Amino acid sequence: MAAATGDPGLFKLQFAPFSSALDVGFWHELTQKKLNEYRLDETPKDIKGYYYNGDSAGLPARLTLEFSAFDMSAPTPAHCCPAVGTLYNTNTLEAFKAADKKLLLEQAANEIWESIKSGAALENPVLLNKFLLLTFSDLKKYHFYYWFCFPALCLPESIPLIQGPVGLDQRFSPKQIQDLEHAYDDLCQAEGVPALPYFLIKYDENTMLVSLLKHYSDFFQDQRTKITIGVYDPCNLAQYPGWPLRNFLVLAAHRCSFQSVEVLCFRDRTMQGVRDITHSIIFEVKLPEMAFSPDCPKAVGWEKNQKGGMGPRMVNLSECMDPKRLAESSVDLNLKLMCWRLVPTLDLDKVVSAKCLLLGAGTLGCNVARTLMGWGVRHITFVDNAKISYSNPVRQPLYEFEDCLTGGKPKALAAADRLQRIFPGVNARGFNMSIPMPGHPVNFSSITLEQARRDVEQLEQLIESHDVVFLLMDTRESRWLPAVIAASKRKLVINAALGFDTFVVMRHGLKKPKHHDARNLCASHPVAPADLGSSLFANIPGYKLGCYFCNDVVAPGDSTRDRTLDQQCTVSRPGLAMIAGALAVELMVSVLQHPEGGYAVASSSDDRMNEPPTSLGLVPHQIRGFLSRFDNVLPVSLAFDKCTACSSKVLDQYEREGFHFLAKVFNSSHSFLEDLTGLTLLHQETQAAEIWDMSDDETI
Incomplete structure (x- = not known):
């Protein structure tokens, strides 16, 4: 349909139907x-749908x-217009076929016509977008037969096009377009709706005003022609x-005294996070004269089938109506919606396919697991040797009071079972086992040693x-063995630890494979183990980053010996674990989205205003979070060449012996690791330097 330049009768307005x-x-x-509810009841039921106007070019206008x-x-849903409808659900396929489609269409058309004549459509324009749905459900085979109808009243003659259509940017300046966006948004917000199906526009070079249909008399009182x-407009x-324009033009022809109407088909698309309405079109049509007859105009609207003929459609859902499969589809819905407009480059497969091992099924473990499921992760394994106690369920969301009875269920097994009850599509497993730790001796002559060997192998x-x-355990020393094994096997490690109102969430540096000869790269940075801001060490790649133990100059030992109850337990503000657990998962997802994965250069607090490295x-x-200040910082620290967990001396000894x-x-005792890594010598050198400085000061 091109712009009319001669006889307007040569160009007639056509409409793209709904799908x-x-x-x-x-x-x-x-x-x-x-x-459960309708059973044999065939009376009409009210239903509702919606349509959207931000689809990419080539997609049909859909009523969903x-x-x-x-x-x-x-x-x-946001940025969508509602549509009200009527469901006619039949009990048999014969009743579906025998339904009087002409009568159903006439009844719906009469309802639309009455809303136009009474003025109800001006007060509630949604009444112009009524639809019908005729269905039959074969619930033995999960075959669903349906026929949609979008009733549209017909004007007595075709509608001549006077001018256009042209793109919005050919008629309005960038400022006018921006003013239109703001005016429309403000009107929607004032009405408390995600979108308005119809609205009035009045503009000049300096102003762009919009209003509701019901105010048309006052809004256009100074208009003459x-x-x-x-x-x-859902069409692109x-x-x-x-x-949707069809029934509105009938309304305009019936109630308005103007000879022509300028129509702006408002199309609101967001691509790569940038809003754009310039693909909207604007044109002018001549309104036909309508005799004020009480009779409803002729109506059309039954949808064509897949072959292009007038007939119903059928969908076979026998393979996807299983509740577990429906749950999987629903779980992924929010994630897929992210990819539509918000994060189109998001690689969900990297997240969903990640196999996650949670060492610790306590407060952190439960919150991490729930967040992983929210990201669609399907493979989650718990390791813990504790049982559920009465204090756990209020802080650990995978457990209930009944889990505490008769001594308590094993946490790892109960957590895995609960995940599968929450979402059957998850592959959740639990292992009730201990993790051997430095400072917790095993006996060489008893079964304890063999049990420790089996635990290590597992x-x-x-x-x-x-x-x-x-790493989500309670104690520092319980993190040592998995940190060593994971570093040796080049696995991504996400660590989360809590204080009373502070937390640390971190990724361990990911060692490069041996053939890169990168094991000793940290030796070129024999810095003291301390958090270093990016102002000192910028652009540090993942293989040079420190682990949880790189910030320590003391080897891990028994941290619970000779401690009071409040020192043996992690005493934290109740919300801290949820915050840290969520950040641990989000950190994992961000790492997986980076092209270099665990080898990605570390971002710091100084990078918050820079271009982000991932979507x-x-x-x-x-x-590092400080809940008392409601503040987070993003420090960066290098791998420590004397680290008791990830240094080359420890990994070489572990891989050899x-x-x-x-x-x-x-x-x-902890001195074994300190002697091996050189920490003992470092301590001695530090003490000697302090003595030397002291004696030197005394001579001054």
Whole structure:
């Protein structure tokens, strides 16, 4: 449809019809309604749908129904217009075929016509977008037959095009377009709706005003020849308006005294986070004269089938109506919606396919697991040797009071079971096992040693078979063995630890494979183990980053010996674990989105105003939170060449001697690791320097 330059009668307005879009969740909800509520009841039911006007070019104008279609009070999705409809659900296929489609269309058309004549459509323009849905559900085979109807009243003659259509940027200046955006947004906000299907427009070079349909008499009182109206247009074709304009033009011809109407098909698209309405079109049409007859005009609107003929459609959902499969589809919905407009470059497969090992099934472990499920992670494994106590359920959301009875269920097993009850699509496993620790001796002559050997072997196998290891335990020393194994196996480690009102969430430096000869790279940075801001060490790659133990100059030992109860337990503000657990998962996801993964350069607090390295933002090394100040900082620290967990001396000994080396660590005092890594010598040198400085001061 090109711009008219001669006889306007040569160019007639045409409309792009709606295409029905029924979500699988709609059919599942209809099935439940049919089985539990409707049964043999065939009386019409009120339902609702919506349409959207921000699709990319080439997609049809869709009227969508989803699981919430049966809840008339359900909110309409953002940036969508509601449409009210009537469901006619038949009990048999014969009744579906025999339904009087002509009568159903006439009844719906009469309702629209009455709303136009009474003025109700001016007060509530949604009444112009009524639809019908005729269905039959074969619940043995999960075959669903349906026929959509979008009733549209017909004017007595075709509608001549006077001018246009042209793109919005060909008619208005950038300022006018921006003013239109703001005016429309303000009107929607004032009305408390996500979008308005129709609105009035009045403009000049300096102003752009909009108003509701019901105010048209006052709004256009100074107009003489034509009016301008906006239509929230679901069509994205450059030459044609969408179906909702049809019934509005009947309203305009019946109630307005103007000879022509200028129509702005408002199309609101967001691509790569940038809003754009310049692909909207504007044109002017001549309004036909309508005799004020009480009779309803002729109506059209039954949707064509997939073959282009007049007939119903059928969808076979026998393979996807299983509740577990529906749950999987629903779980992924929010994630997929992220990719539509907010983060189109998000690689969900990297997140969903990640196999996550959670060492610790306590407060942190429970919160990390729930957040992982929110990101669609399907493979989650717990390791813990504790049982659920009465103090746990209020802080650890995977447990309930009944889990505490008769001595308490094993945490790891109960957590895995609860995840599968929350979402059957998750592959959750639990291992009730201990992690051998430095400072906690094992006996060489008893079964204890063999048990420790089995625990180490099992932990090695678990870390080998997973992609990401979360350290979420209560004590410092319990993190040592998995930190060593994961560093040796080049696995991404996410660590989270809590204080009373502080926390640290960090990723361990990911060692490069041996053939890169990168094991000793940290030796070129023999810095003291301390957090270093990016102002000192910028652009540090992942293989040079420190681990949880790189900031310590003392080897891990028994941290609970000779401690009071409040010193043995992690006493934290109740909200701290949820914050730290969520940040631990978000850090993992950000790392996975970076092209270099665990080798990504660390972001720091100084990078907050810079261009983010991933679609989700920064990829920090550490997040240190201070809840008393409601503040987070992003420090960066280098790997320590004398680290008791990830230094080359420790990893070489572990890889050469295996469990024999580990047993010596378990059974010896912390001095064994300190002697091995050189910390003992460092302590001695430090003490000597302090003595030298003191004597030197005394001579002055």
